[in-house]
Amino acid sequence: MNTTHKKKKIGIVTGGGDCPGLNAVIRAIVKAAALQGWESIGIHGGYDGLLTPMKTRPLSIKDMDGLLVRGGTILGTASSGPFSAKTGQGKTRQIDSSILAQAKTNFDRLGLSALVAIGGDGTLTVALQMHEHGWPVVGVPKTIDNDLDATLMTFGFDTAVSCAVDALDRLHSTAQSHDRVMVLEVMGRYAGWIAAQAGLAGGADVILIPEFPFNYDAVCRKINARETEGKLFTLVIVAEGASPAGQDLIAGFANHTDREIRLGGIGEQVAEEIQSRTGKESRCVVLGHLQRGGTPTQFDRQLCTRFGVYAVQMIARNQFGMMAALTGTGIAPVFLADAVDRIRTVPREGELVMTARALGISFGDG
Amino acid sequence: MNTTHKKKKIGIVTGGGDCPGLNAVIRAIVKAAALQGWESIGIHGGYDGLLTPMKTRPLSIKDMDGLLVRGGTILGTASSGPFSAKTGQGKTRQIDSSILAQAKTNFDRLGLSALVAIGGDGTLTVALQMHEHGWPVVGVPKTIDNDLDATLMTFGFDTAVSCAVDALDRLHSTAQSHDRVMVLEVMGRYAGWIAAQAGLAGGADVILIPEFPFNYDAVCRKINARETEGKLFTLVIVAEGASPAGQDLIAGFANHTDREIRLGGIGEQVAEEIQSRTGKESRCVVLGHLQRGGTPTQFDRQLCTRFGVYAVQMIARNQFGMMAALTGTGIAPVFLADAVDRIRTVPREGELVMTARALGISFGDG
Amino acid sequence: MNTTHKKKKIGIVTGGGDCPGLNAVIRAIVKAAALQGWESIGIHGGYDGLLTPMKTRPLSIKDMDGLLVRGGTILGTASSGPFSAKTGQGKTRQIDSSILAQAKTNFDRLGLSALVAIGGDGTLTVALQMHEHGWPVVGVPKTIDNDLDATLMTFGFDTAVSCAVDALDRLHSTAQSHDRVMVLEVMGRYAGWIAAQAGLAGGADVILIPEFPFNYDAVCRKINARETEGKLFTLVIVAEGASPAGQDLIAGFANHTDREIRLGGIGEQVAEEIQSRTGKESRCVVLGHLQRGGTPTQFDRQLCTRFGVYAVQMIARNQFGMMAALTGTGIAPVFLADAVDRIRTVPREGELVMTARALGISFGDG
Amino acid sequence: MNTTHKKKKIGIVTGGGDCPGLNAVIRAIVKAAALQGWESIGIHGGYDGLLTPMKTRPLSIKDMDGLLVRGGTILGTASSGPFSAKTGQGKTRQIDSSILAQAKTNFDRLGLSALVAIGGDGTLTVALQMHEHGWPVVGVPKTIDNDLDATLMTFGFDTAVSCAVDALDRLHSTAQSHDRVMVLEVMGRYAGWIAAQAGLAGGADVILIPEFPFNYDAVCRKINARETEGKLFTLVIVAEGASPAGQDLIAGFANHTDREIRLGGIGEQVAEEIQSRTGKESRCVVLGHLQRGGTPTQFDRQLCTRFGVYAVQMIARNQFGMMAALTGTGIAPVFLADAVDRIRTVPREGELVMTARALGISFGDG
Numbered sequence A, B, C, D: 001m002n003t004t005h006k007k008k009k010i011g012i013v014t015g016g017g018d019c020p021g022l023n024a025v026i027r028a029i030v031k032a033a034a035l036q037g038w039e040s041i042g043i044h045g046g047y048d049g050l051l052t053p054m055k056t057r058p059l060s061i062k063d064m065d066g067l068l069v070r071g072g073t074i075l076g077t078a079s080s081g082p083f084s085a086k087t088g089q090g091k092t093r094q095i096d097s098s099i100l101a102q103a104k105t106n107f108d109r110l111g112l113s114a115l116v117a118i119g120g121d122g123t124l125t126v127a128l129q130m131h132e133h134g135w136p137v138v139g140v141p142k143t144i145d146n147d148l149d150a151t152l153m154t155f156g157f158d159t160a161v162s163c164a165v166d167a168l169d170r171l172h173s174t175a176q177s178h179d180r181v182m183v184l185e186v187m188g189r190y191a192g193w194i195a196a197q198a199g200l201a202g203g204a205d206v207i208l209i210p211e212f213p214f215n216y217d218a219v220c221r222k223i224n225a226r227e228t229e230g231k232l233f234t235l236v237i238v239a240e241g242a243s244p245a246g247q248d249l250i251a252g253f254a255n256h257t258d259r260e261i262r263l264g265g266i267g268e269q270v271a272e273e274i275q276s277r278t279g280k281e282s283r284c285v286v287l288g289h290l291q292r293g294g295t296p297t298q299f300d301r302q303l304c305t306r307f308g309v310y311a312v313q314m315i316a317r318n319q320f321g322m323m324a325a326l327t328g329t330g331i332a333p334v335f336l337a338d339a340v341d342r343i344r345t346v347p348r349e350g351e352l353v354m355t356a357r358a359l360g361i362s363f364g365d366g
Helices: A022-035 A046-050 A097-109 A121-132 A157-178 A193-202 A216-228 A265-278 A288-292 A298-316 A351-358 B022-035 B046-050 B097-109 B121-132 B157-178 B193-202 B216-228 B265-278 B288-292 B298-316 B351-358 C022-035 C046-050 C097-109 C121-132 C157-178 C193-202 C216-228 C265-278 C288-292 C298-316 C351-358 D022-035 D046-050 D097-109 D121-132 D157-178 D193-202 D216-228 D265-278 D288-292 D298-316 D351-358
Strands: A009-014 A039-043 A056-059 A114-119 A137-141 A181-186 A206-208 A234-239 A282-286 A322-327 A330-335 B009-014 B039-043 B056-059 B114-119 B137-141 B181-186 B206-208 B234-239 B282-286 B322-327 B330-335 C009-014 C039-043 C056-059 C114-119 C137-141 C181-186 C206-208 C234-239 C282-286 C322-327 C330-335 D009-014 D039-043 D056-059 D114-119 D137-141 D181-186 D206-208 D234-239 D282-286 D322-327 D330-335
Touching: A009 A022, A009 A046, A022 A039, A022 A114, A022 A298, A039 A046, A046 A097, A046 A121, A097 A121, A114 A121, A114 A298, A121 A137, A137 A298, A157 A181, A157 A193, A157 A234, A157 A288, A157 A298, A157 B288, A157 D298, A181 A193, A181 A265, A193 A206, A193 A234, A193 A351, A193 D298, A206 A216, A216 A234, A216 A265, A234 A265, A265 A282, A282 B282, A282 B288, A288 B157, A288 B282, A298 A322, A298 A330, A298 D157, A298 D193, A298 D351, A351 D298, B009 B022, B009 B046, B022 B039, B022 B114, B022 B298, B039 B046, B046 B097, B046 B121, B097 B121, B114 B121, B114 B298, B121 B137, B137 B298, B157 B181, B157 B193, B157 B234, B157 B288, B157 B298, B157 C298, B181 B193, B181 B265, B193 B206, B193 B234, B193 B351, B193 C298, B206 B216, B216 B234, B216 B265, B234 B265, B265 B282, B298 B322, B298 B330, B298 C157, B298 C193, B298 C351, B351 C298, C009 C022, C009 C046, C022 C039, C022 C114, C022 C298, C039 C046, C046 C097, C046 C121, C097 C121, C114 C121, C114 C298, C121 C137, C137 C298, C157 C181, C157 C193, C157 C234, C157 C288, C157 C298, C157 D288, C181 C193, C181 C265, C193 C206, C193 C234, C193 C351, C206 C216, C216 C234, C216 C265, C234 C265, C265 C282, C282 D282, C282 D288, C288 D157, C288 D282, C298 C322, C298 C330, D009 D022, D009 D046, D022 D039, D022 D114, D022 D298, D039 D046, D046 D097, D046 D121, D097 D121, D114 D121, D114 D298, D121 D137, D137 D298, D157 D181, D157 D193, D157 D234, D157 D288, D157 D298, D181 D193, D181 D265, D193 D206, D193 D234, D193 D351, D206 D216, D216 D234, D216 D265, D234 D265, D265 D282, D298 D322, D298 D330
Parallel strands: A009 A039, A009 A114, A114 A137, A137 A322, A181 A234, A181 A282, A206 A234, B009 B039, B009 B114, B114 B137, B137 B322, B181 B234, B181 B282, B206 B234, C009 C039, C009 C114, C114 C137, C137 C322, C181 C234, C181 C282, C206 C234, D009 D039, D009 D114, D114 D137, D137 D322, D181 D234, D181 D282, D206 D234
Antiparallel strands: A039 A056, A322 A330, B039 B056, B322 B330, C039 C056, C322 C330, D039 D056, D322 D330
């Protein structure tokens, strides 16, 4: 008997912060599953929807209407609660076993044959713990910061970079008209991918990222050098997790469980410091939640669709405890255990940074 | 002899804060002037460009290439200095007469037959003072807030509202995914046109504007009412100049000459107050300078072009001391003296507000 | 007793060609009606949904989720069938009285107290005939061409112009790179508003519209004049209904009931003729249905919302046989009898055309 | 002595059809070269600019202002003339040796140390022939169709797909409102990458590409199957080079040297055939030149910038006769001889096609 073709019933859960493309992943899973004759069950409000009383509902192809273009997740998420696998300090913690047991009882009661967990490091950490407790679970990676080592790219990232580049385009004309320094703060707590790639695509003059502690002398030198060339304005893009050399990178976050609390911090600090040192008018815009919302780009829609379909195929092949990942040659399965807690940062000698430097872009570390 | 067809040489100056469409106005002036055989001279860095040493340059049709779509102003502006006609408290002050005299000497030395001043209340106030000193000047109105009483619409406004609506669209999906209250702060110091129109077009549930002092009880009642209907998220749009009833509207600005310093204030306050009163997660995004940059919408490009061409026609007809204005039936000239210092605010009983209320939108004043 | 506040049940129907903003109008009607405690019934597939067997469904506030941004109409339309009030030659015909009677019987059976008809000339003509037969009907005007004389502006037009301007922006760079003539054909069968306004906003060099029969000599003179100035490319925008002087404007449509059949005609003809006369490479793009789809602009979303709310207010005031219209001072009711069959065309001496000419734009009629 | 750091003077030429991002490549080359102290010379109108009289001009960093976002190429291109390396049948031909000699004389007279050729198969073929005659030339690959085998991705492709997906989004709502079949024809003469990827990202139901000859029975079966599921509309995307099984794929092009002549052909044929077979209203939009214009996406801006910088590095390393290519791990040099004439087509068993099929998308070949 070929179990692959047995009718299955799969649960879908989304976790963590919002990200463009979550709905597109859900749509691909439900459509691909339905074509195999399987049922899909949506679990609401993150893993909490599996606790008693459950919050679930069947998802039909008809429910998927319009989801390819709609930001957010129709299933909602939870960013705190009993399934939080991360402490404020970014440490991993074990989910309470009675909580897991309650969820598993409900999972079985629903008759689910598998669970697709779509989320970031926290969500996938829970998925891994579930797998270690015997759940048939597969993962789809989501971090808007694109900092998961196990996959070349996570969905939502291209959309976030596009949003940041659009903002740089807008700030470019206003900076130029007013001979100002404009600072754009974008997401990127531990890794500066958004800042680095958006900076390259949006013509930033200075890129500040968590990987390279910067010093204000170098930043102001760049601004002054432009002045000398007759360019009286400067565009700076800074990742929320960037910090001047000598400051503890993580310190700012130590007492917060919520990244948003910090939003606005470093960008404003950079603008103020530049203004006080150079005397040039400097202004800061914090892109914040705008990066997380909106219609996904065509690239993200493709990636979401590929991830969703692949998740269904992993279930058909009983590849549990694994996650869909984008590699150099296509989508491939990787072990959740090898994926969680592995941050990918911007390499100092990589082509991205070298390309930026070849154009005269400063990382404030010169 | 028909003086209209005499060859003229006109100066163009842009003043005040950046605004999408400034370049499109410049382009229309230069092209329409050139077609009449006139010359155009661009004055750089606001009126200061007329001081010694002058900063001016001839503008040819060729220089206008690509300006229709480019945000900002190729002429630059000045937001402070000897030509600041507004104090930090919004009071009008007389420009120093020796400054005016120096500028006039240079104006004559350039051989200019007329000056087109493109700007907001401050810039037009200076234009009026110049006119009172005998300068041949015409005005083109610019305020991103759309709060100039003498014209139905100022350019840049449609682009700013579009930018704010795009932001609401992005926040909508993230608010819905997280069952959150999202607060978007937009420009509008004395008048809430951006907030009101963007709120209507972007599906906001609560609109807070300077014209209607709001109370947090009413705001939270709306949020709770939505909760009762099963809508667990709320979109709030707030103008930077909005304030709770009982607070002095202007107080917050009293010591600042620069509106940007205040940016971020009321939006964050609203988000915090809502979170503390309702217990719902609330987040704020301050749109800030993003509203001022970028490519103008098609509507603004048309309006800019019409204003620019009309300014040239006013010069041809010697209608000095006047400003191009959009009326119910087209572009018409109005006296600068009747235009400056007349703010147009959102009327309580107007169709815009009544339409919003008919849809259940709260202005926090219930 | 105040009948205004009696609970009502209103039917909503959309007719004619697709247009961005139809859903936004429906949403405004349903929300404003619900706030008054009224019910809304959607009629599917145009007026045909009132025939036996009926195709109708109740519309709740919940059904309106997401409609503000979604193009098209969730109610569908019909462009032919028993309720076609227009012949292929644009002549009005009387709807069969037995058809009207059957629809009225169903209308009464549904217990409807009023009908909102959203559509163009054809749809509103039927609405007028219904009103003359005693139906309590109000209208909301829709023509993407903006050629209805009774209202300053119809919804969908701003979105269509934006789409055309975006296309011109794209063609601009490609025309410039290749020293080509690029021709963009847009909608506008009897009136050239889209072509004229998009041409002004998008920097077209030549605008060809139905109102001004053009001659190829004048068009090519403009192209050659640009050549002389060193501008080796030219952007032409042409309305589908434009035609060279001497040709019968309407002839091309005589045998077609469907405008789309003609799409592509005049644009390609213009490109070919230019290429053969000037020897310059000339290419044509027909924008076609792209103008009709997509998310409405912020302006259209506001206008739709205002129209929808106003329609509900007209019903509350028993202003039947009337249509919501945009006037110089706001939304106002006009008689359907005064609205249908009255085309508004681009006036030769109007400010729009004069502005374009002042910039050197040719209408091919010089 | 390190020749790498010797001052160089490099020529830049762009060839073939327009493509978003050409200017961004030029900008990256000029900026990266200037930072090394090198000079850049722009060659106008394709290779023809090297013939007598030469059309060249120095390119400074200042000239690069605004080029990152501007479509097209400031250098212009030539699509025919003495440097056409391709016949109408797609065959390669040898450039006349006296032409090459004349160009080389001018090249030497300019004192150029290297030439960067940015273009597609034709342009790179000429570059290869030049290299074989001893020119120090490096290539940057450009095909909007993304069908060059030697590189994973060419620039302009992401922008073209985005443009096509935006069109599908627009057509989706209009198709749904009218219960229609909408056919979108996109570029892709020999390879269907745009159609396949845009179809996946834009929710097309049928994708027709040159690689898979289709039959109308299969296409109509899909439309009817949707009808049965209650989906009364269908979106079809078709590459310009697609053809029904049994027709000679290349035949249609046999007598044309210009791809644009064919534009519009297959899309209209498909719409007509579907309408005649299913009786459903079917309409076609030909995207045409809209795909080639406009501001590049952030992805393309990055790719262009990386390619441009890499070209400069190849010159510094004397890697002549080679081309910058995107591989799984970054940018790398490949031999021009291995790059030209190698088309990459959509593989039948590849993940892209398999993903589409898993969602029920038909390629008309079932």
